[in-house]
Amino acid sequence: MAAVTAAQPRASKTESYVDNKRKEDIRQANINAARSVADAVRTSLGPKGMDKMISTANGEVIITNDGATILNKMEVLQPAAKMLVELSKSQDAAAGDGTTTVVVIAGAILKQCLSLLSHGIHPTVISDSLHKASTKAVDVLTAMAVPLELSDRESLIKSASTSLNSKVVSQYSTLLAPLAVDSVLSVVDPEKPDMVDLRDIKIVKKLGGTVDDTQLVKGLVFDKKASHAAGGPTRMENAKIAVIQFQISPPKTDIEQSIVVSDYTQMDRILKEERNYILGMIKKIKATGCNVLLIQKSILRDAVTDLSLHYLAKAKIMVIKDVERDDIEFITKTLNCLPIANIEHFRAEKLGYADLVEEVSLGDAKIVKVTGIKDMGRTTTVLVRGSNQLVIDEAERSLHDALCVVRCLVSKRFLIAGGGAPEIELSRQLGAWSKVLHGMEGYCVRSFAEALEVIPYTLAENAGLNPIAIVTELRNRHAQGEINAGINVRKGQITNILEENVVQPLLVSTSAITLATECVRMILKIDDIVNVR
C-alpha cells in the first residue's frame, strides 16, 4: 500500500511522465472479463448444478454440464477470458475432472485481487503471495488425503460416482461408475503401474436404447455392419482375424495407365483376367485359414469391389471394411496380431484369434462384436447407448470424466473428501497461517483463503440452500476439528462427507488450486494489450 502511494508524488520529482491510469484500466478490464467467464459456468458446479444449452454457429445443439466443453464452445474474444478457457482445458488434460471448479476458483481469486489492487498493493507482491499460499494449500490438502489401494474397488467406485453425480447421467452412476473403474483397471500395465493411457479405452457410441444398456465389452466393437453383399457370413466362431492394409480389387498402378481394347474378344479376356486376379488373392487368403477380414480404408482406390466381396462371401470369409488407419494400432494391439500390407506377406502367424465374431442388431443399427480374443492386449471397449444424440454425447463426456478420475487415482493414490470440505478446511488453515505472516503477504494470503470459500458457497447456492447459513455452519464445524464435514446436497445439511461416500482424487483438487493460481498470477502481471500482426 505504501509502495504505490509513495510512487504517486514521485512522478513530479523525476519529471517523467508515468501513465498509470491506462495500466490500471487494462488490468481491471482483464479481471472483469475473466470473472464474467467464471460467472457463466458457476451455476453448473456440483450435483445440483444446472446444465447449459449451447447452440453453435452451424445450428448444432449441445447440452452439457462439463465446464471444459462449455468454455470451449463459448468462443470468447477477450484475451484474458481466453486464458480462463485455456485454464479449463489444462485442467481437463491434467486431471480430466474439476474443469468447472478450477474456473470458479480462479474467478473468486481474481475478485479478491481486485480489492487488493484497489488498496494499492503491487501486483507482483500479490502474485508472489498467491504462489506461496497455493504451495501451502497443496501441503494442507496432501495432509488431509487418505491413501488408497488399487485393490480397494469400493473406494474407486465411490470417487467415480462423485464425479458422475453432477452430470445428466447421475441416475445411472451405479452402472457407469463400476464400469469406468473396471475399464481403467483392465488397461493398467503391471510393468508400469502408475501409467494409464486412456487411448487404450475406446468408447463407441450407438444411438438407441437407454444409458442403462451401456456395457463394457471385453474385446472389440466396430460401429459398422459386416459386409452383406452377396450374403457373406455375419457370424463366425473360432475366428481367425486378419487386419489387411492392401486392397482386394483390380490392380492399379501409381503410374498412369490405360488398357487398350481393340476388339470384342479382348474385352472378354480382360474381364476373365480380372476375375482370376481377385480369385487368386482370395485363394491365398483362404489358404492361411483366415475367416474374418478387417480391411483398412483406402483413398487411392476401392478397398473392395462388389466382385471381390462376392468371392469372399463364397469363400465364407466375413468382411468388415472401411477401418480407419488411426484405429489400426488399437485393433492390432487388442487382437495381438500384425497388420498385413501385402498379399505376399499373408501368413498365418500374423493373424489374430477370437472365439466369436458376430454382427449384433441394436435397434435398427448393427454393430460387430469380437469377443473371446486369445492373448488379448490391455485394451477395453465401452459401448455407450442413449435415447438421443445429445444424451449419448453427454454420457460420453461424463464417462470420460469418470475415467479420468480413476486414472488420477491410479497415478496418485490418494483420496480426499468432496462436498466443499477440503476448500473450507483450506480456507480455515490458510486463514490461521496468514495471521503468522508479516506485511502484505499475510494480507494477500488472507484474501486467498477467503476466495476458496466460493466452492462450498456455490455448492449450497446451486442446491437451493441458504449459502450464508451453510458456509458459516461449515466454518463452525471445521473450527471444532471436524475436518471432513461437508455439504450433503441430497439431505440439504452438513454431515461427515467421507461417511456419505462423497470422495474425489487428491490430484483433482491439488491441480485445480495450482492451475487456478498460476493463471491468476499470469493475468495479474499483464499491464498492456498490444495489437500485433
Next chain:
Amino acid sequence: MAIERILKDDASEEKGERARTASFVGAIAITDLVKTTLGPKGMDKILQSTGRGQEVTVTNDGATILKSLHIDNPAAKVLIDISKVQDDEVGDGTTSVVVLAGELLREAEKLVAAKIHPMTIISGYRIAAECARNALLQRVVDNKENAEKFKSDLMKIAKTTLSSKILSQDKEHFAQLAVDAVMRLKGSTNLEAIQIIKKPGGSLKDSFLDEGFILDKKIGLGQPKRIENAKILVANTAMDTDKVKIYGARVRVDSMSKVAEIEGAEKEKMREKVQKIIAHGINCFVNRQLIYNFPEELFADAGVLAIEHADFDGIERLALVTGGEIASTFDNPESVKLGHCKLIEEIMIGEDKLIHFSGVEMGQACTIVLRGASHHMLDEAERSLHDALCVLSQTVNDTRVVLGGGWPEMVMAKAVDELARQTPGKKSHAIEAFSRSLVAIPTIIADNAGLDSADLVAQLRAEHHKEGCNAGIDVISGSVGDMAELGISESFKVKQAVLLSATEAAEMILRVDEIITCAPRKREDRM
C-alpha cells in the same frame, strides 16, 4: 516549378526539425511501451494478433514484443532492429538496449532544444560511451581459472536473467537446468544441440533435462520398441512410390494381367529400395516423409525400427546429434554416414508417447522437456529459457562477469559524470546527458517495482561515491543492497552490447535530418 516535382506523387518528405521530432517521438513511444517489462518486477504484455485466429501471446520478452508490433515510424524501426540484433547476438538485454537508446534520445531532444548541434551531441555520446565501457571493464570479475567459482557465477547469471521472467518462482530449478545444458556444450555456442520440447500438463517444476534426444513421433506398428546399440539412418526420401516426374507419362497395356505386373513391379521397386536401406546394416530408419503401410511392414519384418514423418527440424537435429548424415539415395552404403546411439526406447511424458535416443554420439546434446499449465505458459517459459541459455553460452566464451541490479549503470554514470566535469566545451553537456540516461535504468527498475525511485537512486549515487562499492537496487526488500552478497550478476558481454548498440542506434537516429517516404508500390487491380 520543376523543383517541386522531384518526388513521385505519393512520396512525402519531412525536413529538419520536423523530421527529428518525428524520430524522437517514435523512438520514445517504443521505449515507453517496453519500459514496464524491465526488471524483476516488470509486467507482462498481452500480444493480441489481429490476424486469423486472434491468437494470444503473453510475454515479458522485449524482443518478442517489439518483433510483433505494427510500426510505421522509421526511428522506431531502428530500435526494433537493435533489439533483434541484441537477441541474435547475446540473447538477453533486449529490453535494456531499447530503453537505454530511448533515454539517450530523450536527453538528446532536450539538448537539441537548447540549440546544441546534433553532431556535438553525437561526439559527446561517443566519448562518454568509451569512458563508460572502460569504467565497467575495470570492475569486471573474471573467474575463468577457478572452475568452481565460475560455475557459481553462471548460476548467478542464470538466476538473474530468469528472475524477470515467468520462471522466477522456480528459478533455482531452471537456472540449474540451463547451466547443466550449457556446460554440456563445452564452450560451443551452438544452441541447436539443446532441444526444447514443450508438453502441456504438470507444473513448471516437473520440467527436466534429459541427456540425449527426444523425438516427438511414434514407432511404426509391429516394430521393436527398444533397440540397443542402434545404427541410425536418417533420410529424406519418398517411401510411398518413386514416381516418374514427367508430366503425362503413362503406360498403355492391353490386358489386366499386364496391369497387375506393373503393380507388382512397383511393389518390387519399393521392396528393393527397402532392402537397399536395410543393407546399410541399420536397425533404425528415420524418414522425413511418410512411410506407407507396405514398406512399414517390410521394415517390421526385418526388425528395423522405422519412424515416419519426422519434420525437417527433427531430422536435422537428429542427424546432428547422432553424427549421421541425411541420405536421399541408397546405392552406395559405404558412402553414407550412419548415426549411432546406445539406446532407443519409447517413453511416456504426460499423455504422449515419445521416442528417446540416449547415449548419442555428440555428447553435448541434450533435451529440455518443459511442462506447464497451458500453452501460453510453455511458450513464455521457452522464450525465457532460451534467453538464459544464450546468455550462459556467451558467458562461457567470454567469462567476464559484472554485478547486476543497476550496479553497472551507476558505476558507468559515475565515471561519465567525472569525465563531463573535466571536458571543456559544449560536449560536456552531452556527456552529462549520457550519464543521466544511464541512471534512468535503475530508476525504471525501481519504478516498476513500485518503489520510490528518486529516493533510491539518490541513495545509490551516494553509496557509489565510495570507492569499490557493490550497491544496487534490491527490489525484493525495496532498498539499496549489496549485489555481491545477493548474488545478482550479469554477463559483461551483454552489458557491453547494450551500451554500444544503444549508443550507436541513438547516434544513427540523431544524424537524421530528413525522412523521405517512398511512394507505395501500386498494385495492379485485377478483376
